[in-house]
Amino acid sequence: MSARTESEETYLDWAASTPMRPEALQAMVQAAQDGYGNPTGAHHRARVGRRIVDDARDQVADAVGAEPSEVIFCGSGTEADNLAIFGAHATNNGHVACSAIEHHAVLHPVQHLGGTVLDVDSAGQLDIAQLRSIANDDLAIVSVMLANNETGVVQRLDEIRAVLDELAPNALLHTDAVQAFPWLDVAELAAPADLISLSGHKFGGPKGVGVLIVRSHADIKAQTLGGGQEFELRSGTHNVAGIAALGVAAQMMASERAQVVENVGALRDRLVGGIMQALPDTIESARQVGDAAVEKVAGSAHVCFPGIESEALLFKLERVGIYASAASSCASGAQDPSHVLAAMGYPRELAAGSLRMSLGFGTTDADIDRALAIIPECVQTLRAASA
């Protein structure tokens, strides 16, 4: 029962993690074989490793519109977020702030430092007025994610930048672009940010490697001390193989993005449309405010089923090989109530029936056919059982 064949799998959890691109996997294996020297060494074998890391650095720089010297490789998106928040705070002990819908990798550091958690509206957009109210000389950093990991809602960083330029000249703008990178032109949309986080496994790279872009003018302090391998901002021997794979995946994502967005956007619309048609009381999160459509990334299909417990629905879907998620998972693997939906004002009962289906570059028409054949039926079965 626990063994399932691949053909029975419909993977709709790309926002949690993606399969590796074959090219990235190949680069990873090659780098592990060839680049075993320590990249900071002075001999040939060390230089092979160094070259692999620096090639990947160029690939990432080009993919996000940064200089190679602004690319800091680290161990994960979470580490990148922590480095941004703690590193900016450490420069002058200034105030830190973030939006209420940030990933825990940002939210917990900000709360740990006694910072301000800024409200969002029902569409998940930052409360700019509240930001203005705390923006002053003492503000060290504001962190607002470019695209949200649960709802896919996209934030306008240029508006936030304008507030900081006007009222908080010392503040850095950090954006967690972990979820945005597969879908949005980060080079353009994150241009207003001083610090940008990425995570390899969200776009066809491996787990255990992330990036913090630190613009050359941005002053932050290292949080991991040691050999100073990454421009004195991050210490630790390079994960050469992981970095190589991340570089390849980043380059591919940037070059294929427009096509992926077009294809996957159509699949997402068909998926959500099909579910809404089968179950008209379904609520798609943050779809519209008044007449205006909310901008969301193409791979995000996030809905709430009134009267359903997502934990039960996910269990049922998993049993037939449909893999999705609800909110973020806690360390035990349990689904915690979504702080994102709570911040957007969703009642707890409604948020308890949320389903996050996230698509990616490998999602197919057949995946959507299968999802539409099964998900509405599972929802109806659960409703019948609890009636």
Next chain:
Amino acid sequence: MQVMVAMSGGVDSSVAAAMMLDAGHEVVGVTMKLWGGPSDKGCCSVSDVLDARRAADAIGVDHHVFNFGDDFERHVIAPYVTEHDAGRTPNPCIECNRSIKFARLLERADALGFDAVVTGHHAQIVTVGDGTRRIARAVDVAKDQSYVLHMIPPKDLARVEFPIGGLEKSVVRQMAADMGMRVANKPDSQDVCFISSTTSRDEFLGDRLTHTPAEVVDTDGNQVGQVDSIQLVTIGQRKGLGLAGGSPAQYVNNVDIGAQRVTIGTRQDLLSESVELDVLTWVGEPVSQGLVAQTSAHGATRPARVHANTVTWETPQQRVAPGQTVVLYDGDIVVGGGVAR
């Protein structure tokens, strides 16, 4: 059958899952996340979930985690605090079994198309003359948990199994060892799962209610000591009462929250002929004679008879604290139970 096994990460539920699989059932393991606090043991910590997951891996069954934290807060934690604040002595394990394991989880299992919920409790289920299923004592009497399971109604028992109830604990551990389970030698869980070894009951309750100091008086009303928290005092207690040393042993025989007064006396003063129950629920037909009653989770049993809501002891017994559960047995079979007034 398709069965959902509640796996706590302990040896009992791990072996229970393996036994159900061996018996040919389709098994899915579930760990309930009930508590997000700092408890380092019991059924809720991340390391226990790891143990449960690894036991499921070793057996070869799927494992899921259900988050029933809201329900646990509402049905177990909140009443636990309220009861203490009212000067009563609650049993949260009974409330957890009543509201979470054999209600919430059972409903979830039903909705997902499972035929039964299986746990690693040390208790047996027997079929009596009228064809209904009843809770009975475990073979390993020292580990018996029928007391905290007494209130599961027969209709729900039809969808419950306790596979290890017929085994001695030592046998359960041996089976786990034979299967190569890492949890084979894991210590038994003790006490209340949401109160850890680093957070005392005092601290836990202190975060949720205001400890009220009280005077300690003897049976003549003379003050002889004092306590910082009357909510932590229970009937029969003899330590932590601020008494002068050297005097003969004295026991709490009354807790009056309203008057902020704890009364102590000799063991003799503590004895009582009977106990009144707030709500007495019979599993089947009421039984009046030939019963034995148990008043705490692993307490001794005493012969008793029942009239209306009064349990009368054959020989006087230590007074039962208000809030404590009294479970009635006919031999080894649970026939009823209620909460002391």
